[in-house]
Amino acid sequence: MPILEVQNIHKSFGSTQVLNDISFSLERGKALAVIGSSGSGKTTLLRCLNFLETPNAGRIIVNGETLFDASEHASQSDAEIRKKRLHFGMVFQSFNLFPQYTALENVMLASLLLAKERPDYKQNKHAIHEEIEHRAIGLLSQMSLEGRMSHYPHQLSGGQQQRVAIARALALQPDILCFDEPTSALDPELTGEVLRVIRSLADQHTTMIIVTHEMAFARDVADHVLFMDGGVIVEEGTPTDLFENTKNERTRAFLSRFSQNS
């Protein structure tokens, strides 16, 4: 059974249709890359998965559980959506770290707030706090940020900030980690360190959806690639299918435009 099934998602803003009948599925432990030019709907797709946008039609199923069904959506409360969001982690293009907290606090904040809802929180406050801190330190070390734990975001480089953001998303142990153009806001020399981290996550079989403009990276790291254009999935397959053997005109045009530009 796939960990994620997306069925017939439609989304429009006013009269502009941004996603038109998007369906795909993802197996546990696999990395999916989504490529396509700006405005093709890639980011909107991720935002729908994270409930930052509400699709007009379609279903989202995680682990066999229907998280979203447009035909029943009106009945969802904020608390329900909040719980469902936790299946997904999200890494934003602009990092969106909380500026008033240190790197470590950024990673711990949401876990601490969630722990407060546990019935045993009051008795085990200290142990829970320690456990969360321990995990956060582990994650930041995994991101090679041992020496940056007590730095505030503005004291970190873009690449370091994005790695903190990845650790923050991993702290909640999501089923599926989503990356929205994680290196687009970075200088070329900082891109590498973030891509290395994502690659190591892929090696550890983290289930991921990566929206990216880094074609070489998508080709290397992804198990499966979606090419989107104009709100539809034009083509999907293995990286070899898309990058080498595509017979689709639009895919070919997109890829050749890309290799010219870079």
Next chain:
Amino acid sequence: MNINPEHLPIVIHALNVGFVQTLKLFAVTLLGAIPLGLIISFGSMNNWRPLGWLFSAVGLAPQGRFGKWLSNIRPIRALTRLVVWVVRGTPLMIQLLIIYYFPGLVLGNPIWGGSEAGRFTASAVAFVFNYACYFSEIYRGGIQGVPRGQQEAGLVLGMTRRQIFFKVTLLQMIKRIVPPMSNEIITLVKDTSLARIIALQEIIWAGQAFMKGSQGISGVIWPLFFTAIYYLIFNGILTVLLERLERKLDYFR
């Protein structure tokens, strides 16, 4: 303008008493306007569209430009912004006069009474409301100035809207509003003198009394000039405190 040394202790004492009243009005205004401004700012950002909600509840799609306009009406936001416009668009002095005299002279129900305490309450009501409207616009700027991504990052981390406001947005908003609020707070110290128009016995009133004649002193103007020193020193203290607060929030950007 010779200062009679015998007048000095009498004048200083009177000015001190007046300044206590000034400080009381200042403190009450701040305590009232800071939270009330937050409520007003929420009103001015409210997105409740009752007709749009009604249309979709009965399954009706609004037709045409008029239909869209109807379903987009946000009464709470419109009403709040109307009130803010009126309060910011008219002089505080007129507002003081209306609040103090309107109930008694027009409605025949002098709710404030003629005492100093009544004048103080009327002044406090006018000041709190007036400053809350100014503060609400500063807050709105502060809240809307926090990048949308902060809210979204909180949401995808499973935080509630309440947690996002208190744990993420609030401090960033406070950092943004400290400089414009400092300006307003310093203006407020001096604006309290407007309450003299309804004979609140604040420091300007106390100084002016020695022109007309009070405690055997009359026709001297220096006490009135002297009041400026009180304002200046108090604002100096406030400036130092507010700068310290600004520096305290300097650890993040």
